[in-house]
Amino acid sequence: MNDLQKLDHLLDIQGLSLETLSQMSTSLVYCLVNESQMLAQVFGSTNALMHLGRILDEIKTSGEYKTMKNDLRNLKLVVLETSPESMKISIALWIAKYKSMGYTMYKDVSPIKLSLETRVEYLKGRLRYCLYLVGQGSYNKLVGVFDKKKHLIEFKNAYYEGDRISTVVVHSSTRLYNK
Secondary structure (H helix, E strand, O other): OHHHHHHHHHHHHHHOOHHHHHOOOOOEEEEEEEEEOOOOOEEOOOOOOHHHHHHHHHHHOOOHHHHHOOOOHHHHEEEEEOOOOOHHHHHHHHHHHHOOOOOOOOOOOOOOEEEEEEEEEEEEOOOEEEEEOOOOOOOOOEEEOOOOOHHHHHHHHHHHOOOOOOOOOOOOHHHHHOO
């Protein structure tokens, strides 16, 4: 089976076609999943069709995807997100999500580490406790604004326990303060 046939077979399992994939959004986050073995790999690209072809070539020729090569017949293509705001952040969140569901990554390289940061800021005439999701570089996402530190801690403990961020939860108060 040549690379194009393998790609077509992979897409056919999902009810997609090469034509459909080529017409999808320019930016796409997708995953190759082996559900029976609980293995996955999340990818992102501005040209999914070309990227999938390149990945199939890497699977065929590279030792780092040896396990994936053996699982090629069991892989499913799952489109996770189209036109993500930040490709790196989306990939990192999807990797964390799959890991939280018990999956192991074929090649475990997270593109960005996310963490929480608490700040006291002067917003709308008052001091507020703000909770930000921060990443490498200049990524900052406001996920909560609170009048009392106690409320920030309760929110953080309820939705962001542990050191692995697998889901972004934004407090309803945040919409009033988006910059």
